[in-house]
Amino acid sequence: MLVNNAGLLRAGGIETIDLDAWNAMLQVNLTGYMLCAQAFGRAMLARGSGAIVHVASIAARHPQTHSGAYSASKAAVAMLARQLAAEWGPRGIRSNTVCPGMIRTPLSESFYADGDIEARRSAMTASRRIGRPDDIANVVAFLASPRAGYVNGAELVVDGGLDAMLMDLVPRPGYEAGAK
Numbered sequence: 434m435l436v437n438n439a440g441l442l443r444a445g446g447i448e449t450i451d452l453d454a455w456n457a458m459l460q461v462n463l464t465g466y467m468l469c470a471q472a473f474g475r476a477m478l479a480r481g482s483g484a485i486v487h488v489a490s491i492a493a494r495h496p497q498t499h500s501g502a503y504s505a506s507k508a509a510v511a512m513l514a515r516q517l518a519a520e521w522g523p524r525g526i527r528s529n530t531v532c533p534g535m536i537r538t539p540l541s542e543s544f545y546a547d548g549d550i551e552a553r554r555s556a557m558t559a560s561r562r563i564g565r566p567d568d569i570a571n572v573v574a575f576l577a578s579p580r581a582g583y584v585n586g587a588e589l590v591v592d593g594g595l596d597a598m599l600m601d602l603v604p605r606p607g608y609e610a611g612a613k
Contacts, residue, residue, distance in 0.1 A: 434483065434484050434485075434486075434577045435469060435470065435473040435474075435477075435483070435484075435485045435486070436485075436486045436488065436573055436577065437465075437466040437469055437470065437485065437486070437487045437488060437510075438487075438488040439461055439462065439465055439466070440461065440462055440488075440490070440503075440507075441457060441458050441461040441462055441503075442458070442500060442503045443457065443458060443502070443503070444499050444500060445499065445500075445501065445502065446498060446499050446501050447501040447502070450501060450502055454502065455502045458502045458503055458506050459502070459506050459509075462503070462506035462507060462509075462510065463506050463509045463510060463513065466487055466510055466513060467513060470485055470513070470517060470528075473485070474517070474521060474526065477521075477525075477526050478521065478524055478525075478526065480525075481524065481525040482525040482526070483525065483526045483527070484526070484527045484528075484529075484576065484577045484578075484581070485514070485517060485526065485527065485528040485529070486529055486530075486531060486573050486576045486577050487510050487511070487513065487514045487528070487529070487530045487531070488530075488531050488533065488569070488573065489507040489508075489510040489511050489514075489530050489531065489532050489533075489588075490503070490504075490507040490532055490533060491532050491533065491534045491535075491590065491592050491595065491596070492504040492507045492508075493507035493508040493510060493511045493530070493532050493588075494508070494511075494532060494588075494590065494596065495596075495599075507532075510530065511530045511532070511588050514528045514529055514530040514586065514588070515528070515530075515586045515588075518585045518586030519586065522585045522586070527576075527581070527582070527584065527585045528585065528586065529576045529581070529584055529585065529586065529587045529588070529589065530587070530588045530589070531569060531572050531573055531576065531589050531591055532588060532589065532590045532591065532592070533564065533568075533569050533591050533592065534558070534564060534590070534591065534592025534593055534595045534596070535554055535557075535558070535563050535564060535592065535593070535595065536563070536564040536565065536566060536568065536569060537563045537564065537565060537566075538566055545563065551563060557595055557598060557602060558592065558593035558594050558595045558598060559593060559594025559595075559597050559598050560593035560594050561593075562593060563593075564591065564592070564593055568591055568593075569591055572589055572591050576589070
């Protein structure tokens with residue numbers, strides 16, 4: 434089993450990001466995943482079984498202004514996972530992607546120092562809370578396990594229902610966006 438989980442984010446829109454920052458994000462967020470998949474995949478292929486779980490981001494599915502390279506690199510991770518499923522699935526290897534939403538970790542702690550921001554972010558999800566690392570770990574453990582033996586090439590969004598609520602955030606006549 435391999436769990437690919439790394440991420441580098443350098444703020445900047447496509448218009449302004451410099452090539453060094455772009456390449457650094459692709460190197461960590463995509464090339465590193467491919468190199469790990471190659472190295473571990475060879476042993477899995479020789480064995481005829483294995484599971485690879487790639488941790489991407491909700492940004493793989495939804496562009497984020499000022500994070501263009503990050504979003505593009507995480508979308509490429511999801512495609513890498515599907516590519517590996519297509520190439521290695523017939524040889525016994527499963528490859529899937531987890532796309533976490535807003536997860537409270539030591540690296541994101543500063544996002545939640547302001548209680549108002551945390552409340553506003555929580556209100557954007559159907560679960561009305563920010564995710565925890567164990568929310569992601571449980572899904573990764575499932576995908577890596579034999580219980581997910583028929584899951585291959587899938588992209589599982591673990592975001593507390595943020596994706597499901599997106600249209601509720603769009604203002605419409607006669608409706609207050611984000612209303613309960």
